[in-house]
Amino acid sequence: MKIAVNAEGHKIRLYLPLSVGLVRFGLRIARRYSDQVPDPKLIVPLIKELKRWKRKNGKITLVEVEDQKDGTFVQIVL
Amino acid sequence: MEKTIGQIIKEKRAEKGLTQEQLAEILHVTGQAVSKWERDESVPDVTLLKPLAKALGTTVGELLGEGTMETTRVDPETVDLSKMLLKIHVDSKGGDKVRVNFPVSVLMMLTENEELMNMILSGKGGMFKNIDFNQILKLVTLGVMGKLVEVESADGDVVGIWVE
Structure with a gap:
């Protein structure tokens, strides 16, 4: 999974394997800092379905957001 | 345009x-x-x-710009939901653009989970809070494909929803 963010002159590119274990790990850590972060139990079934979808249908851009006001650009490619 | x-x-x-x-x-x-x-x-x-x-x-x-397929009705028996995508395009008056391509199979899982659905609906300033995903899924399972919704609001925002 590729997460691309252009904001305030920074260009961030994250290339993450779409891995249930990794997502669960990341969310557990993030939840220590904010209770807004969803429970891994909710997200993991979605990751499994997204992996299945990608295997069957190929790459897809899940989300693309261009904010004209502050020039922020966010893209998530599966 | x-x-x-x-x-x-x-x-x-x-x-x-x-x-x-x-x-x-x-x-x-x-x-x-x-x-x-x-x-x-x-x-x-x-x-x-x-x-x-x-x-x-x-x-x-x-x-060639003939536009995305118009709304059509197909035999629900032949619809393969595991291949279908729900597309939501939002062009705001201020020039902001949001493009979401969501596998229908994932959407089905979301609608079965209230907590997760609420999280999605409140994302990006609650942009999706007025979209009734359950109704959209109902239409899809009935075999309705193509453009489902096109809204040009008085504020100048344009929202389109397709299933393809």
Whole structure:
């Protein structure tokens, strides 16, 4: 999974394997800092379905957001 | 305003997650050629239209600006939900653009989970809070495909929802 963010002159590119274990790990850590972060139990079934979808249908851009006001650009490619 | 072929190519390429170079490689042309098409400085050769449409997961008609397929009704028995995408396009008056391509199978899981659904609906300033995903899913399972919703609000925002 590729997460691309252009904001305030920074260009961030994250290339993450779409891995249930990794997502669960990341969310557990993030939840220590904010209770807004969803429970891994909710997200993991979605990751499994997204992996299945990608295997069957190929790459897809899940989300693309261009904010004209502050020039922020966010893209998530599966 | 109708989209140019360049805009359509750029949009479809992004949806497929391809770079200009990757698309060029598939079509045996240069990356510069793809870049020129997208900037509407040139147009693809007619012999490339079919392979281009195939590479971008669309039709020649749609590339040529005939618009995404109109609403159609198909036999629900033949609908393969595991291949379908729900597309939501929002163009705000301020120039903000949001493009969401969501596998219908994932949406079905979301609608079964209230907590997760609420999280999605409250995302990006609650932009999706007025979309009734359960109704959309109901339409899809009844075999309704293509453009489901097009709204031009008085504020100047344009929202479109497709299933394809």
